[in-house]
């Protein structure tokens with residue numbers, strides 16, 4: 504039994520974009536485009552019109568022609584590289600909009616070949632008797648994705664949908680005879696839509712290509728991106744990034760960390776942002792004093808307590824009571840964030856009276872380790888290392904198996920570091936002065952220690 508196309512339908516948005524229209528936004532001409540592509544005009548979806556909306560209109564026409572009701576469909580395949588969203592599938596949105604309640608539905612990512620690949624899959628479901636009615640849609644909404652500055656690609660694409668309904672052929676001589684599909688995976692670099700789980704290099708390219716002006720990430724990742732750019736000879740000093748808003752881990756208010764980020768991203772200023780899922784944004788950075796965070800006292804009653812005794816202290820754990828959250832209010836919520844109140848300046852130089860936290864968040868209460876009676880916070884160790892330009896990355900091992908916890912440190916020097924023995928001695932000395940502890944330091948080869956794209960995991964306990 505062969506599969507046969509029993510209905511087709513199409514849809515194009517109303518708005519027409521001619522080659523003459525493109526001449527106004529990109530260096531091209533009607534003659535140039537027609538000669539190379541044969542294309543004279545393309546359509547553009549209206550604002551608010553989605554891929555599944557276009558697929559729906561084409562599908563209704565195809566179902567009408569096939570005299571098929573949506574609830575008779577066994578399968579819907581949507582070939583698209585520009586779905587409404589990466590997940591759920593565009594096919595799921597389409598099934599719901601059509602009222603196709605008895606089918607299964609999925610998207611197929613094969614760009615221009617989507618409809619043909621879909622037809623081949625549909626044919627096989629019909630040939631084996633597993634499906635009686637299959638809807639195959641090819642739909643793209645590319646005008647929101649194309650690079651309108653690239654004259655080689657932007658002239659090629661538009662928005663539209665085509666649909667076909669396939670069913671078993673009653674006539675032996677009719678239907679899909681065979682399909683021959685092939686994919687050449689060696690050419691993936693020719694045209695791409697970066698997104699999803701991007702590599703740091705791809706992300707940098709997107710930042711540069713789109714002339715991004717604001718970068719939001721963890722302090723660790725801002726540094727990581729800067730390092731990757733340097734390794735790949737990508738000039739981020741000429742990027743449009745002017746503001747780097749960092750959150751998610753202490754560091755945005757640590758002077759050495761900020762300086763490192765601002766050196767890597769020259770021309771950009773770092774702003775620390777501190778908040779938490781439980782409360783929302785808590786503080787904002789003082790515009791007059793970098794590294795100082797003001798508590799939004801209109802929204803929070805803030806206290807700073809000793810985590811052990813609960814007594815108020817200038818430097819300790821931040822405790823918050825929400826004043827405006829009616830849905831999920833919090834009373835004296837122990838944030839676990841370690842802060843230091845600036846009590847010397849009741850009125851900040853920016854003119855505000857709101858509580859100022861010098862140096863932002865210093866670390867987390869639960870991160871603290873006690874080594875031979877010394878309280879050590881990862882944030883303070885981070886400050887030490889960020890101040891050493893020859894250190895590319897480090898990792899602290901805390902051995903808690905013995906009765907007395909022990910520390911040892913692995914350090915990865917930057918590739919340009921000439922004397923690693925001298926660096927090891929310097930670090931040992933720095934730690935000795937700061938912690939009054941002798942901490943063994945091991946130098947490891949460049950590229951050995953893991954880098955994180957999320958929060959840094961520099962402390963290994965065990």
Ligand SMILES: [Zn+2]
Pocket residue numbers: 789790791792795797851852853854855859
């Ligand atoms: Zn201020």
